[in-house]
Amino acid sequence: MRKDILQKPKSFYDTFFRKPGANPQSTHYCPGCGHGVIHKLIAEAMDDFGIQERTIMISPVGCSVFAYYYFDCGNVQAAHGRAPAIATGLKRALPDSIVISYQGDGDLAGIGGNNILQAANRGENITVIFVNNAIYGMTGAQMAPTTLVGQKTTTTPLGRSVENEGYPLRMSELLATLKAPVYIERVAITDAKHVMQARKAIRKAIQNQIEGRGFSMVEALSPCPTGWGVTPCEAKKWVAEVMAEYFKLGVYKDKNGTPQNGESPPPGAKREIVTTKKEILALLGAKEEATDHKFTQLQAGENYQNPRIKIAGFGGQGVLLLGRLLSEAAMLSDYHTTWLPSYGPEMRGGTAHCHVNISNKRIGSPLVSEADVLFAMNLPSLDKFENEVRKGGVIFVNSSLIQRRVKRKDVEAVYVPATGIADNLGQTKSANMVMLGAYAGYTGLLSLKSILAAAESVVKRKEFKKVNEKAIKTGMEFVRNRKVKRSESVVELH
Amino acid sequence: MSKLFIKGNEAVIKGAVLAGCRAFYGYPITPASEIAEAAAKYFPQVGSTFLQGESEVASINMVYGAASAGQRAMTASSGPGISLKQEGISYSAGAELPLVVIDVMRGGPGLGNIAPEQGDYNQIVKGGGHGNYKLIVLAPNCAQEMCDLTMLAFELADRYRIPVVVLTDGFVGQMMEPVELPEPVTEFPQKTWIVDGTAKTSRNLISSIELEPEDLEKHNLKLQEKYKKISKAEVRYEEIQTDDAELILMGYGIVSRVLQSVVEEARSRGLRAGLLRPITLWPFPAKRIQELSGAAKLFFVSEMSNGQMVDDVRLALEGRRPTRFYGRMGGVVPTTGEILEQVKKIFHELRT
Structure with missing residues (x-):
């Protein structure tokens, strides 16, 4: 019997081979430190639950950064405070593993405060062992978020003051206010009775994870005689009498595995999962090459080939969509093409514009600084961009909203009452489609079929399909039925 | 396969799905948000994890965890978020974790703006972490490459156990172009070093700590060896009309597209300009620069940006040829015309 009690848990390495220095049999912890006891309680639980091989221990930054010297299981070392985030990545990748996030007070309550809060709030199915010794042990006894008021540390040489540093953080109480955690208890590593309580708590926190119940945390008040500058016996006494006075021991949350009324979470949306190559490609939108979605390139006049197009108007006029459809139709006709939007706050009200390139060759700059074609859907757009059109370029003017004529005399101006036409069709919003049709009809670069196919693939709402088609066709007919009036170098369409 | 007309940012995620990426952890930021949005849409449908982390710091550490478990995992952000991720990137480099970070650069410093910039070169290529x-x-520099290079990023990350960054800008991320999707990757490298909660890996350790100076030096030397190997094997670049170029x-990124147009314009005026576009910013095509410095008179x-990559060009040239730098900042993208003016001036100087 005696032999059994003194046995080292199998979940510890026999010899601490990763530990440098002369003595690979003993730990690096100071005499009287609580870490050793807590490590042993965890290792015994791992043995007893038979989970050693599937346990992943996350070491924090702090004295227990070297937890991986001791635990004979998968070990991952974390940046300061980030263990709960790393635990999230691990556990979601490996739902069958047992992930233990071992953290100190600076790590969990200080630098990693948000990480623990959010992991707890998400109800990650992990076990957190929170060692609270009210001090930064590793770095030389500086103040921790849990340092008690009046407690002297190397960064509070006169004692922690509420005025300067505020009150110590009670993490168990704080996290217990969250809905998701299933179990939170604070224990103390002091006398045998309290260690037995800690043992029980750690087992429960691990068992919860094994059973897939969710987030559990055990906060262990733990002596740090070296950091506190006292003897091991004095340290234990201080935990029991002073620390436990402010950090009250007990169970702060215990859902006990059975969802209480109204606590059972609403089920998330279920999704079918695709796995085969073909399904994945289809999910991402790839289609087998379909011949009916290939359109022959039309022989446009030289002035209209390889256009660099700028489309501008106010938000809501669908200028970005107009550009997309031009590009999409061009792609379906085997042209190279680019579409570049103005993005960000500009999209939310105000003016919007986009740049479209269509070319027989690979396209260099997608940015249209000197446009071959300008679509001016409103007056500010014409004012702003009229002078950026190259000599001989084309300006499509939405003459329903723009009362003035194009000032330049060295460009082609095509006046289309797009908004008016769209109004007559019963859908003001399709003015952009009228313009699109007008462009195709005037330049002869893109076929009606390719534009309709583009509209079909981009505009998902079926109720727009018919009116858009009509608008495109009407725009096209409009320019074809007008006479081109040429005077000097000016070409105007009326 | 038929082509898709999609944004560069969306192409990243399509590439990631095809590369077998199993986890995306990220935080929204313009102009990179479409990446997270596309991941949220597609990842769960192929059985992969998507989670919006509480911060950039958390997100990169979730990726650290997923990569430790052996998953192909990624995150995406823009300058301000990348600055926050630098902690996790340094730890991942130290722990030799293969993971992929997408940086869609915007204007800086600080909050800057959301227009495209290239001011993250130093913090990515030179290492913004410790x-x-x-x-x-x-x-x-295009949507197709956003897909293809994301796939390559996962492959290289696994091959060398190294974090890989896809460094791009707001324009390449926001621009839509035709993309042809490659076939999904079906064969993945075996990873024996991971910690996956099984008996086989239970003695593995993922860590970046080495307490003894000699041990840490040894670890660092091992990393340097690896970097040497990569710089020999993985340099990638594209050249346009460099053969007889007097001016390289x-x-x-997006600037290389503008420069491509400049080369066309210059050539049409009889000016022998060529383009050398690094596809890998690290390893940098230093050797190719040296080779071209024989015939070319000026780079x-x-x-x-304020001139960050130009430092690497100068280092590669070692004073052999003069360099000129032309930069715009704050989100201003140089036009073909304004760079052409610079180029014309240089040719004028070269002739006189």
Whole structure:
């Protein structure tokens, strides 16, 4: 019997081979430190639950950064405070593993405060062992978020003051206010009775994870005689009498595995999962090459080939969509093409514009600084961009909203009452489609079929399909039925 | 396969799905948000994890956890978020974790703006985090490459156990172009070093700590060896009309597209300009620069920054040839016309 009690848990390495220095049999912890006891309680639980091989221990930054010297299981070392985030990545990748996030007070309550809060709030199915010794042990006894008021540390040489540093953080109480955690208890590593309580708590926190119940945390008040500058016996006494006075021991949350009324979470949306190559490609939108979605390139006049197009108007006029459809139709006709939007706050009200390139060759700059074609859907757009059109370029003017004529005399101006036409069709919003049709009809670069196919693939709402088609066709007919009036170098369409 | 007309940012996620990426952890930021949005849409449908982390710091550490478990995992952000991720990137480099970070650059410093810039070159290529590490840095300049280079990023990350960054800008991310999707990857490398909660890996350790100076030096030397190997094997670049070029234009990302147009314009005026576009910013095509410095008289570098890559061009040239730099900042993208003016001036100087 005696032999059994003194046995080292199998979940510890026999010899601490990763530990440098002369003595690979003993730990690096100071005499009287609580870490050793807590490590042993965890290792015994791992043995007893038979989970050693599937346990992943996350070491924090702090004295227990070297937890991986001791635990004979998968070990991952974390940046300061980030263990709960790393635990999230691990556990979601490996739902069958047992992930233990071992953290100190600076790590969990200080630098990693948000990480623990959010992991707890998400109800990650992990076990957190929170060692609270009210001090930064590793770095030389500086103040921790849990340092008690009046407690002297190397960064509070006169004692922690509420005025300067505020009150110590009670993490168990704080996290217990969250809905998701299933179990939170604070224990103390002091006398045998309290260690037995800690043992029980750690087992429960691990068992919860094994059973897939969710987030559990055990906060262990733990002596740090070296950091506190006292003897091991004095340290234990201080935990029991002073620390436990402010950090009250007990169970702060215990859902006990059975969802209480109204606590059972609403089920998330279920999704079918695709796995085969073909399904994945289809999910991402790839289609087998379909011949009916290939359109022959039309022989446009030289002035209209390889256009660099700028489309501008106010938000809501669908200028970005107009550009997309031009590009999409061009792609379906085997042209190279680019579409570049103005993005960000500009999209939310105000003016919007986009740049479209269509070319027989690979396209260099997608940015249209000197446009071959300008679509001016409103007056500010014409004012702003009229002078950026190259000599001989084309300006499509939405003459329903723009009362003035194009000032330049060295460009082609095509006046289309797009908004008016769209109004007559019963859908003001399709003015952009009228313009699109007008462009195709005037330049002869893109076929009606390719534009309709583009509209079909981009505009998902079926109720727009018919009116858009009509608008495109009407725009096209409009320019074809007008006479081109040429005077000097000016070409105007009326 | 038929082509898709999609944004560069969306192409990243389509590439990631095809590369077998199993986890995306990220935080929204313009102009990179479409990446997270696309991941949220597609990842759960192929059985992969998507989670919006509480912060950039948390997100990169979730990726650290997923990569430790052996998953192909990624995150994406823009400058301000990348600055926050540097902690996790340094730890991942130290722990030799294969993971992929997408940086869709915007204007800086500070909150800056959301227009495209290239001011993150130094913090990515030179290492914005602490320590003696390198990252493989890929610089796509079109939507197709956003897909293809993301796939390559996962492959290189696994091959070398190294974090790989796809460094791009707001324009390449927001621009839509035709993309042809490659076939999904079906074969993945075996990873024996991971910690996956099984008996086989239960003695593995993922860590970046080495307490003894000699041990840490040894670890660092091992990393440097790896970097040497990568810089020999993985340099990638594209050249346009460099054969007889007197003037070599250099730029990456969206600027390389502008420079391509400049080369066309210059050539049409009888000016022998060529383009050397690094596709890997690290390893940098230093050798190719040296080779071209034989015939070329001058190197012209344009960036949307205060001149960061140009330092690497100068280091590669070792004073052999002069360099000129032309940069715009704050989100201003140089036009073909304004760079052409610079180029014309240089040719005028070269002739007189």
